[in-house]
Amino acid sequence: xxxxxxxxxxxxxxxxxxxxxxxxxxxxxxxxxxxxxxxxxxxxxxxxxxxxxxxxxxxxxxxxxxxxxxxxxxxxxxxxxxxxxxxxxxxxxxxxxxxxxxxxxxxxxxxxxxxxxxxxxxxxxxxxxxxxxxxxxxxxxxxxxxxxxxxxxxxxxxxxxxxxxxxxxxxxxxxxxxxxxxxxxxxxxxxxxxxxxxxxxxxxxxxxxxxxxxxxxxxxxxxxx
Numbered sequence: 284x285x286x287x288x289x290x291x292x293x294x295x296x297x298x299x300x301x302x303x304x305x306x307x308x309x310x311x312x313x314x315x316x317x318x319x320x321x322x323x324x325x326x327x328x329x330x331x332x333x334x335x336x337x338x339x340x341x342x343x344x345x346x347x348x349x350x351x352x353x354x355x356x357x358x359x360x361x362x363x364x365x366x367x368x369x370x371x372x373x374x375x376x377x378x379x380x381x382x383x384x385x386x387x388x389x390x391x392x393x394x395x396x397x398x399x400x401x402x403x404x405x406x407x408x409x410x411x412x413x414x415x416x417x418x419x420x421x422x423x424x425x426x427x428x429x430x431x432x433x434x435x436x437x438x439x440x441x442x443x444x445x446x447x448x449x450x451x452x453x454x455x456x457x458x459x460x461x462x463x464x465x466x467x468x469x470x471x472x473x474x475x476x477x478x479x480x481x482x483x484x485x486x487x488x489x490x491x492x493x494x495x496x497x498x499x500x501x502x503x504x505x506x507x508x
Contacts (some may be wrong), residue, residue: 286330299388300312302388316337316340327460330358333394347376350376359380360373360380363384412493434482464496
């Protein structure tokens with residue numbers, strides 16, 4: 284999952300980025316409002332973590348412009364402003380959650396996972412399609428009762444596909460959400476990882492195949508009707 288972090292305090296931005304990478308997220312960090320706004324409007328993210336007080340464009344204005352552009356990506360605002368009117372202003376601008384500094388990384392991570400949760404597709408932190416389950420808390424993947432061991436990249440691919448079961452996901456979109464933005468990844472690299480993932484979640488099991496290729500378009504996970 285791909286996270287945009289806009290935070291002008293390098294130590295905070297770095298700590299958040301390192302912590303999220305350890306939890307298998309992909310992060311992009313910007314330290315001023317103008318760059319953060321350009322990134323939010325020009326690319327696609329799964330969640331945006333946004334400091335309120337930024338040089339250049341401030342956080343609430345960034346939030347408003349993101350929403351005016353029709354982008355529905357969850358936004359979590361970080362701020363030292365703790366009064367109720369400040370929290371209300373952030374939520375009214377279009378933010379989905381508001382976290383007061385100082386905060387623990389554990390609480391930040393819990394709030395991120397709550398924002399990423401889709402009630403129609405998940406139970407708590409469990410993603411489920413047929414008999415395939417993925418626990419986003421402990422990175423446990425199972426088909427039926429059998430545990431499936433995945434690499435970090437395979438896990439990232441599977442999680443992103445399972446969070447987007449209604450869509451065919453192109454190779455470019457997978458590259459953007461699963462690999463670091465500065466990684467030099469070729470389309471055939473994606474094919475290789477998809478093939479490896481299929482050999483682990485589909486081929487050893489009898490019954491319905493879950494990972495499907497749509498030639499010229501991309502990939503989709505789900506039960507074909």
